[in-house]
Amino acid sequence: MKRQRWAGRAFALALLATCGPLLAADFQAGVARVEITPPQPFWMSGYAARTHPSEGVYQALWAKALALRDDEGHRAVVVTTDLIGLPRAISDEVAARVNARFGIEREALVLSASHTHCGPAVRKNLAVLYDFNEEDRRRVDAYGIELVDRLVEVAGKALEDLAPASLSVGHGAVGFAVNRREPTPEGVKIGVNPAGPVDHDVPVLKVTAKDGSLKAVLFGYACHNTTLGGDFYQIGGDYAGFAQAELERARPGATALFVMLCGGDQNPNPRGTLDLARQYGQALGAEVGRVLDTALLPVRPPIRTALEVVPLDFAPHTRAAFVEESASPDKFRQRRARLMLAAYDEGRPVRQTPYPVQAIRLGGDLTLLALGGEPVVDYALRVKRELAGENLIVAGYCHDVMCYIPSRRVQREGGYEAVDNMIYYGQPGPFAETVEETIFAAVRRVAERVGLR
Numbered sequence: 001m002k003r004q005r006w007a008g009r010a011f012a013l014a015l016l017a018t019c020g021p022l023l024a025a026d027f028q029a030g031v032a033r034v035e036i037t038p039p040q041p042f043w044m045s046g047y048a049a050r051t052h053p054s055e056g057v058y059q060a061l062w063a064k065a066l067a068l069r070d071d072e073g074h075r076a077v078v079v080t081t082d083l084i085g086l087p088r089a090i091s092d093e094v095a096a097r098v099n100a101r102f103g104i105e106r107e108a109l110v111l112s113a114s115h116t117h118c119g120p121a122v123r124k125n126l127a128v129l130y131d132f133n134e135e136d137r138r139r140v141d142a143y144g145i146e147l148v149d150r151l152v153e154v155a156g157k158a159l160e161d162l163a164p165a166s167l168s169v170g171h172g173a174v175g176f177a178v179n180r181r182e183p184t185p186e187g188v189k190i191g192v193n194p195a196g197p198v199d200h201d202v203p204v205l206k207v208t209a210k211d212g213s214l215k216a217v218l219f220g221y222a223c224h225n226t227t228l229g230g231d232f233y234q235i236g237g238d239y240a241g242f243a244q245a246e247l248e249r250a251r252p253g254a255t256a257l258f259v260m261l262c263g264g265d266q267n268p269n270p271r272g273t274l275d276l277a278r279q280y281g282q283a284l285g286a287e288v289g290r291v292l293d294t295a296l297l298p299v300r301p302p303i304r305t306a307l308e309v310v311p312l313d314f315a316p317h318t319r320a321a322f323v324e325e326s327a328s329p330d331k332f333r334q335r336r337a338r339l340m341l342a343a344y345d346e347g348r349p350v351r352q353t354p355y356p357v358q359a360i361r362l363g364g365d366l367t368l369l370a371l372g373g374e375p376v377v378d379y380a381l382r383v384k385r386e387l388a389g390e391n392l393i394v395a396g397y398c399h400d401v402m403c404y405i406p407s408r409r410v411q412r413e414g415g416y417e418a419v420d421n422m423i424y425y426g427q428p429g430p431f432a433e434t435v436e437e438t439i440f441a442a443v444r445r446v447a448e449r450v451g452l453r
Ligand SMILES: [Zn+2]
Pocket: 115, 224, 264, 374
């Protein structure tokens, strides 16, 4: 079914290509970028093993924005960042200010993070990793406050830049992501599992200015930005940073925006050196470039948007369990236990976390599904099965990265993405078994609201 429909559209596109002007400029598009490299030295995020702040910068970090407007005045803005993840506190403030200043509704704003593990600590994200002194805390808070200003600024600049443009979409693939959930006699460990599920899809949204020049390219990949490990102390964007830089070098004047997909259980393989990060970035950038030069499917108006925030239930827990954990020799468990005990003592034990599920659909041609947290690859694979026939970008790491989002399968198997990550995210423990179905029910509702079902 899917193949037939696409083949039909490819044929129509070939006809268009031979019959005159390829695409009408039925959208307006705007782009902007703002640098968000932290002052040096700065505490980095992503690895519990790091013991001191950064020792330099191998690549500047950016917040970028792509604004779209259709011929009826509907607008949407996608903001991408070279950061570990945005916490709800920052996203909510950015969204409120973008709404007040520019009139963009919350459901029309995507706030995404590349999940680079060479980026700065972002306040209120993964706070259990750190035991900051007063000066560290002041610096991290100051960066977080400045970050809100920069994200509002980049969205505003992209809206100011709106000009006639045409959109088209295609897909490529690169193979450096591997499933990292390695089965061992002691359970699932973070390693390499060549037999585990992966999603090597590289969706590419091309934005062409009226004069035919490439204005922007938004692309994604489902793989942790963890080529570099916890023993590495320089700031940069990992493979996604190199991929964006490669594209912008090869296509002068274009803005390249990376969206992290459902790579919660996906790592680059092999890992560990700056050279590898550069190679993966070049491979991904080259693949996006190859796709850009093929005959892509036109994307048409209108812009339709929907957002739901659904509560995800945690498995039941007791105060006694955290009293016991607070005596653990593990300092991270101690910190998590203190957070949970404080919540119990305030009479509001953490039983749920709010979870954002957003759909942005362009015509009948492309849907960007933007999920919160670190969804494992099963989510993208299932969305693609359930919404077969639709051209999809299934992003994770949007709006609020509050913890990993395991599928029911991953919950049954256990391991880091199901259980242990909750310590570092300051969450009470594994999710209830309902998490996958709760999210998919929300996916179906937002899909329906954008006319997808
Ligand atoms: Zn992660």
